[in-house]
Amino acid sequence: MDINYNISKEILCDQVADRLEQMILSDKTQVGQKLPSEQALAAGFGVSRPVIREALAILRARGLVTVQSGGGSRIIVPEPIQMLDVVNRLTLMRHISAEEVHEVRVQLEVMAARLAAANASEEQLERMAEINREMEKEKENPKLRARLDLEFHQQMAEASGNQLLSIFILSMNGILQTMLESVLYIPQAHEDGISYHGRIIEALRSGDKDRSEAIIREHLMMSMRNYEFARGQTEKQEDAAE
16 A cells, blocks of 8 residues: 655544545555554655544544454455444434434335336345334334334335345335334334235235335335324323423
């Protein structure tokens, strides 16, 4: 790895991290390889070892390197789960509404359903059916039930065959988990989810894109109506308590 760069004195660790990131991204064959030692990196960039340590910490936060048990850092591929954390924070801190989340979710999942109708394997469809059966057993555990619900939709996204679409859908799971947990206190919501999931599997198995899209739209609209009802009930309880 060529590390002979001239670095200015302003925000050294950020600049070193950015240069290292450029080098990593420019040659993806380096994934899995060990980075040069802190001493070698410091010499190559003409900075101190503490600056290199800070730069490596930045790269770890970006999901590009990991610390090896025997010392040193190794180049890795960022995990999609990191995007989930970022989107969850943005949604909360920018006060993005449930309605906005729903609008984006519908568009993404409609695309996923249409692609999955063409690309889903029997193994993937069976996994979706297995998740649905697990959901039936978890009626009294909203947290686990919500997690399984999201896993079902994530499996459909993966069945689409579009990796980026799957990552985008995964990125919304943090905020959707909370929304689903609130909905699942409504008895009918549990049965609605199970029923719609069964219909989605049948539509995907048939390969009918239009039918798959129609069912996923209907399912997500019902889910949003349940959420709005649950939110209304909570607000009434809060007003009564004041």
